Structure formats: structure tokens, C-alpha cells
Amino acid sequence: MLKKISTLPFDGTPEQEAKLVEYINGIRDQQGCLMPIMQEAQAIYGYLPLEAQQIIARELEISVEEVYGIATFYAQFALTPKGKYNISVCLGTACYVKGAQALVDRITQVLGIAPDECTADGKFSLEACRCIGACGLAPVLTINDDVYGRLTDKDIDDILKKYE
Amino acid sequence: MENVNITINGMPLSVPANYTILEAARLAGIEIPTLCHMKGRNEIGACRICVVEVEKARSLVAACVMPVSEGMVIKTNSKKVMESRKMTIELLLSNHNRSCLQCVRSGNCELQTLAFEFGVEDAGRFDGAKTESTEDTSAAHLIRDNSKCILCRRCVAACHTQTAVIGANNRGFDTVIGSAFNKDLNDVACISCGQCITACPTGALRERDDTQKVFDAINDPTKHVVIQTAPAVRAALGEEFGMEIGTNVEGKMVAALRRLGFDKVFDTDFSADLTIMEEATEFLDRVQNGGVLPLITSCSPGWIRYCEQFYPDMLDNLSSCKSPQQMFGAVVKTYYAEKNGIDPKDIFSVSVMPCTAKKYEIARDDQSAAGVPDLDATITTRELARMIKKARIQFTKLPDEQFDNPLGEDTGAAVIFGATGGVMEAALRTAVDTLTGKDNESYEFTEVRGMEGVKEATYDVAGLKINVAVASGTDNAKKVLDAVKSGEKNYHFIEIMGCPGGCINGGGQPIHSQAEWATIDIKGLRAKALYDQDASMPIRKSHQNPMIKTIYDEYFEKPGSHKAHEILHTSYKAQTNTIK
Numbered sequence: 001m002l003k004k005i006s007t008l009p010f011d012g013t014p015e016q017e018a019k020l021v022e023y024i025n026g027i028r029d030q031q032g033c034l035m036p037i038m039q040e041a042q043a044i045y046g047y048l049p050l051e052a053q054q055i056i057a058r059e060l061e062i063s064v065e066e067v068y069g070i071a072t073f074y075a076q077f078a079l080t081p082k083g084k085y086n087i088s089v090c091l092g093t094a095c096y097v098k099g100a101q102a103l104v105d106r107i108t109q110v111l112g113i114a115p116d117e118c119t120a121d122g123k124f125s126l127e128a129c130r131c132i133g134a135c136g137l138a139p140v141l142t143i144n145d146d147v148y149g150r151l152t153d154k155d156i157d158d159i160l161k162k163y164e
Numbered sequence: 165m166e167n168v169n170i171t172i173n174g175m176p177l178s179v180p181a182n183y184t185i186l187e188a189a190r191l192a193g194i195e196i197p198t199l200c201h202m203k204g205r206n207e208i209g210a211c212r213i214c215v216v217e218v219e220k221a222r223s224l225v226a227a228c229v230m231p232v233s234e235g236m237v238i239k240t241n242s243k244k245v246m247e248s249r250k251m252t253i254e255l256l257l258s259n260h261n262r263s264c265l266q267c268v269r270s271g272n273c274e275l276q277t278l279a280f281e282f283g284v285e286d287a288g289r290f291d292g293a294k295t296e297s298t299e300d301t302s303a304a305h306l307i308r309d310n311s312k313c314i315l316c317r318r319c320v321a322a323c324h325t326q327t328a329v330i331g332a333n334n335r336g337f338d339t340v341i342g343s344a345f346n347k348d349l350n351d352v353a354c355i356s357c358g359q360c361i362t363a364c365p366t367g368a369l370r371e372r373d374d375t376q377k378v379f380d381a382i383n384d385p386t387k388h389v390v391i392q393t394a395p396a397v398r399a400a401l402g403e404e405f406g407m408e409i410g411t412n413v414e415g416k417m418v419a420a421l422r423r424l425g426f427d428k429v430f431d432t433d434f435s436a437d438l439t440i441m442e443e444a445t446e447f448l449d450r451v452q453n454g455g456v457l458p459l460i461t462s463c464s465p466g467w468i469r470y471c472e473q474f475y476p477d478m479l480d481n482l483s484s485c486k487s488p489q490q491m492f493g494a495v496v497k498t499y500y501a502e503k504n505g506i507d508p509k510d511i512f513s514v515s516v517m518p519c520t521a522k523k524y525e526i527a528r529d530d531q532s533a534a535g536v537p538d539l540d541a542t543i544t545t546r547e548l549a550r551m552i553k554k555a556r557i558q559f560t561k562l563p564d565e566q567f568d569n570p571l572g573e574d575t576g577a578a579v580i581f582g583a584t585g586g587v588m589e590a591a592l593r594t595a596v597d598t599l600t601g602k603d604n605e606s607y608e609f610t611e612v613r614g615m616e617g618v619k620e621a622t623y624d625v626a627g628l629k630i631n632v633a634v635a636s637g638t639d640n641a642k643k644v645l646d647a648v649k650s651g652e653k654n655y656h657f658i659e660i661m662g663c664p665g666g667c668i669n670g671g672g673q674p675i676h677s678q679a680e681w682a683t684i685d686i687k688g689l690r691a692k693a694l695y696d697q698d699a700s701m702p703i704r705k706s707h708q709n710p711m712i713k714t715i716y717d718e719y720f721e722k723p724g725s726h727k728a729h730e731i732l733h734t735s736y737k738a739q740t741n742t743i744k
Binding site for chain 2: 002003005050053054057062063064065066067068069072073079
């Protein structure tokens with residue numbers, strides 16, 4: 001699947017950059033250091049925006065394309081930020097047959113974001129995930145660490161209100 | 165290296181132990197087909213066209229990456245091998261934009277050749293989902309059409325030693341060759357060298373074709389159409405017409421251009437000599453008056469674009485001389501126009517170049533000496549061949565003709581501009597004579613010749629010690645520049661060309677298969693054609709070109725004069741916005 005690229009402005013801080021550079025300095029001589037550096041960058045920024053990839057490229061003296069090629073190859077790397085509240089809707093087999101797609105559709109309708117997108121205010125992000133091992137609660141979604149099960153699309157509005 | 169004994173198709177063979185099956189088969193007279201393989205540069209065994217049967221191996225193996233071993237028994241054209249290769253071709257074709265009739269690479273496409281050789285009857289046998297056709301037309305020099313891409317990654321390998329602005333993005337069926345964050349080529353640090361085009365086995369990458377523009381100008385009776393030809397073009401154009409690599413076709417090229425209808429057929433060699441006059445003067449001025457050193461040549465627009473993006477702090481080291489192409493254009497629309505009473509606006513000035521970056525260069529700022537652009541169009545060696553073929557001019561049967569005067573006079577010094585080290589050697593020939601004040605016998609500076617990426621030499625000229633370096637390809641340029649910046653090296657004069665091997669290997673030159681690249685010294689043969697011509701010429705030093713003397717007497721006064729600066733020199737700007 002093609003990764004979505006965030007259109008939100010970059011809001012990284014000098015402190016975040018310093019933290020990333022410090023991490024790179026500690027690991028740069030190791031062979032294969034690029035992957036852990038990208039993981040660290042994602043931990044710092046929440047995703048891998050162009051600006052973060054440029055820092056990595058600059059520090060390792062490689063091209064941004066080399067970083068980007070890897071960022072788009074592995075599912076673990078995101079090019080869109082996570083919101084303060086990350087909504088993860090399970091689209092695994094059990095949840096899907098129980099109507100999880102309707103949950104996604106309703107969230108998209110209410111918040112105006114599709115999967116792998118983040119609201120402009122940075123509050124909510126939406127992602128589709130595969131089985132989280134709670135099939136007995138299907139269809140299920142999580143918001144950060146809160147789990148909601150046995151849902152229909154009618155429940156969505158009330159759940160979202162709790163996070164306002 | 166010790167040898168091992170192997171058997172290929174039943175024939176016993178002793179081959180060096182470090183050979184791959186692909187290389188060993190060549191010794192047996194068998195060229196195993198490949199698509200992704202580039203010797204020493206892209207050895208990824210990805211395309212599976214080169215598979216062969218090896219006894220006791222579990223499955224077919226990729227000949228391009230599998231080393232030989234003692235007792236290996238190999239079959240290169242068994243039924244199993246042939247069926248596998250054919251199916252691989254059919255699978256590649258299933259996601260290939262098969263508009264071969266309209267494709268610029270038709271007849272010179274490695275995929276098309278294989279499909280034909282393997283007798284693919286139904287190219288759509290495995291048709292299914294197709295990669296969306298996304299044409300990138302943002303760059304001045306090339307067009308990328310990913311619907312013709314077979315993901316061999318040869319362009320990526322070619323770019324990797326240049327600026328590495330392209331790579332494989334996404335995964336699985338979504339994989340596309342592109343730049344970071346799907347940016348257009350124009351928004352990334354591409355230097356327009358076109359090395360990716362000559363690496364591409366199909367029509368996924370092609371130069372922006374300007375031949376129609378040129379045909380239109382020729383057919384416009386109000387236009388005075390002049391053409392100039394770069395040194396490296398004559399060393400390669402014949403390849404497009406089946407002539408042996410390394411054949412110098414200067415005379416036939418001139419004849420063909422005349423038959424195409426150009427009003428004047430001139431030689432960029434003339435302005436190469438002019439470049440030497442200006443650059444040698446600039447160099448001696450900087451040496452004698454404490455100017456910024458090392459001086460770095462500015463003939464290669466790919467290199468200039470690299471410097472502006474990656475070494476903006478070294479722009480003062482660049483010679484302010486325009487490239488020979490631009491100098492020529494400037495002279496045509498000033499001196500030549502005035503002398504012949506032609507309004508510069510009525511001149512359509514064309515160049516044929518081994519280079520794709522020249523398409524970018526003609527639109528640069530500060531390249532319009534007469535108030536109109538110095539050049540109106542530039543075509544590559546390949547495009548010229550296309551024009552000649554379209555006009556049905558029988559190239560190989562043409563007589564050898566001479567360039568028009570006055571701007572067709574040249575010297576051996578100018579001819580060798582086309583090979584890495586040539587500009588340096590030409591400049592040294594003139595600098596040595598200038599410093600010693602006499603006509604020296606020693607013409608040849610062989611230390612700066614050859615295809616190595618970085619060459620160094622020190623010359624003692626009239627008591628002055630001059631350290632020179634020559635680099636071609638931007639990875640080698642980087643090595644030299646970093647050594648200068650760190651203080652490790654102390655050069656006075658550096659020649660840098662954007663393409664590996666210099667202009668003879670430019671991105672606009674005829675395209676060859678990787679099998680040819682692996683078995684023929686293409687760069688060396690093209691360079692030899694130029695050095696041979698140099699050796700055969702009566703005048704081999706730029707400052708002895710009679711027309712150069714005339715143009716300074718009649719027009720520019722002397723090298724480095726105010727007028728020369730206004731017309732023959734340019735300026736540079738740091739480019740920091742592109743994505744690197």
C-alpha cells in the first residue's frame with residue numbers, strides 16, 4: 001500500500017533535532033546504523049517528516065532518497081504524524097466481518113480524516129490495524145490505551161466526545 | 165588468480181576462480197542475456213533473465229552473480245532455462261507500457277530485443293494490474309515514464325555515484341523509481357547529467373527531444389540557422405549508424421548537417437580554443453595576483469549544477485568562463501552577427517552535444533550576451549542521429565566535408581576537450597607557452613590522460629610549480645573537493661567533468677547494452693578517436709589557432725578584456741533549495 005505523506009507543517013524543535021543528532025553520533029560508526037536511527041527519529045518526532053529525513057541524510061552523508069526508500073519500504077515507518085489521540089480500528093478478519101469498516105467510515109465522516117491521516121489541530125489520528133487479539137470484542141478499536149469493543153457506528157460520536 | 169575447471173553446455177573450460185558464470189560463459193562464446201546487471205555497479209541478480217541450470221543446484225541460478233566453482237556443470241540454454249527466461253520476459257511485459265511503435269528506444273530496447281529473440285507471441289499473456297503511468301516532465305533534460313520501467317535499478321546505480329537523487333520507493337507492486345517524497349526531478353539535486361538515460365534498458369528514461377524545434381527553424385526562411393558540434397560528438401555519432409566504436413566521423417557529420425539544411429556548420433572546437441585563451445589568462449592572473457585558487461574549470465554544466473548545490477562555498481573557485489557551447493553561442497550572436505550584418509534575433513543557434521545538461525544550461529541566467537539567449541536549442545548526439553535518419557541521409561556513404569569558416573577553425577587542443585583531462589592538457593599547452601614566452605615542443609601531458617576517476621600531476625613551468633588534478637564523475641569531484649577543503653591537497657588548477665570519463669561518456673551519447681559495456685572499452689575507444697585526431701593535426705595549441713588571433717585582433721582586443729568578460733564570461737549562484 002502506498003504511504004500517505006503528511007501535508008501538515010513541520011513543527012519540530014531544535015531540542016528534538018539535538019536529541020536525534022546526539023543519537024546519531026553515538027551509533028554512526030556501526031554498520032547498518034540507518035534503521036535504528038530512523039526508528040529513533042520516529043520515536044522523537046512521532047513520524048518521519050522530510051525535515052527529519054534530511055537531518056539523517058545530512059549527518060550520515062547520504063541522500064534523502066536513500067532514507068526515503070527505506071521509510072516507504074517498511075510498514076513500521078510513518079510519513080504522517082500521530083495525533084494526541086491515536087485511533088486504531090481493527091480490520092482483522094473477525095472485526096471486519098462484524099462491520100469494522102462502518103466504524104472507520106463514521107470516524108472519517110466526523111473527523112474528516114482518512115486512515116493514516118491526522119487532524120490539522122494534531123488532536124486525532126486514524127489508522128487501520130490488523131488483529132489485536134480481542135476478537136471476542138469484535139468489532140474493536142483502541143484510542144491510545146483505551147479499548148472499546150462490540151461497537152456499531154452509532155457508538156462513535158459518544159466515544160469521540162470523551163476526548164474533547 | 166588460479167583457475168577452476170567447469171563444464172558449459174558439455175564443453176570443458178578452465179576459467180579464473182573469481183569469475184561469475186556470466187563471465188565464464190563469455191569465454192565459451194556465449195553471451196547470457198541480462199537486464200539488471202551492470203558490471204561492478206549493479207550486481208543484484210534481480211531480473212532473473214540470466215538464469216542457468218547448474219547441476220546439483222536446487223533451482224535455476226542467476227549467472228550474473230553466481231561465482232564459478234571447481235567441477236561446476238552448467239547448462240545455459242536447456243529447455244528449462246529457455247522456458248524460465250521466456251516466462252520472465254512475459255511477466256515483465258505484463259506490466260509494461262507496450263507502446264513500442266511510438267517509443268524512442270524501439271530498435272534499441274533490451275526488453276524488446278529479448279521479447280523478439282525468445283519469440284514472445286502474446287505479450288499480454290499475463291496481463292493484469294498495471295503500474296500507473298506517471299510521467300515526470302519537470303526537468304529540462306529528461307522525461308521519465310514509469311509505465312515503461314522494469315525496475316532493474318540500473319538508473320539508480322548510475323545515479324548513485326552522481327547525486328543519488330533517485331531510488332526505489334514503496335514496496336511490492338507499488339514500487340516505483342523516484343525521488344524522496346515523490347518530488348519532481350526539478351525539485352531535487354539532479355544535475356541533469358543523463359547518466360540514468362544511458363543506463364536504462366527500455367524507454368522509461370529519455371532525453372527531452374528538441375529535434376522538431378530544430379527542423380522548424382531550418383524550415384523557417386526568416387531564420388539564419390547555425391549549428392556547432394562538440395568534440396565528443398564526432399567520436400560517437402558513427403555508432404548510431406553501425407560504425408565501429410571509436411570511429412571519428414567529423415567529415416561525415418559535417419556533410420550530414422549541411423544536407424539537413426543548416427546555413428552554417430561550425431565547430432565548438434573553435435570556442436574550446438577561445439575558452440582556453442580566457443581560462444589560461446584567468447589562471448595565470450589568479451596565480452600571479454593572489455586570486456582564489458585552485459581554479460576549477462567550468463565547461464561541464466552538470467558539474468556546475470553539482471557545485472552550486474553541494475559546494476556553494478566554492479563558487480569563487482569556478483572559472484568565470486562560459487562553457488564552450490555558450491561562448492560559441494555568444495560569439496555567433498555578437499561578433500559573427502555584426503560581421504555579417506545579421507540581426508541576432510534572426511539567428512537560430514543550435515548545438516549538438518554529447519550532453520543532456522546542456523539543455524538545462526541554455527536556459528541559465530547570465531547567458532545572453534546579445535540580449536537574446538546565446539543558444540536557441542541544443543540536441544544530443546542521439547537526437548542528431550534521429551534527425552539524420554528521419555531525413556534519410558545515408559550517413560555512412562557521405563563524403564567527408566569541412567566545417568564552414570570562420571568559426572570552423574580548430575586545433576588539437578580543442579578536440580581533446582571531449583575526454584577527461586583534455587581541458588587541462590589544452591590549458592597547460594597554452595599556459596606553458598605563455599609563461600615561458602616561446603613555442604615549446606612538448607605538447608603532450610600524458611599524466612592527465614586516461615579513464616581513472618582522479619588524476620594528479622605536478623608540472624614545473626618556468627620555475628613555477630603547478631599542482632593539477634583532474635576528476636570526472638561527481639563522486640570523484642567530491643573526493644578532490646573534500647581534499648582541497650580539508651587542506652590535505654594543495655592544487656592550483658582542477659578540471660572537473662560531471663560525467664565519468666568526460667564528455668565522450670556524456671548522457672546524450674549513443675546507448676549501448678550492458679553486454680557491450682562489459683566487453684568493449686567504449687569510453688577508451690571514443691577518447692582514443694579524439695587523441696588520434698589531436699596527434700594528426702598541424703596546429704595543436706589553442707593560442708596558435710589563426711581564427712583565435714583574428715577574433716582578438718578584430719573584436720575582443722585581448723584575453724580577459726572588458727569586452728571578453730561581458731560576452732564570454734558568466735556568474736554562478738548557490739542553489740540551496742533543492743532536496744539532496
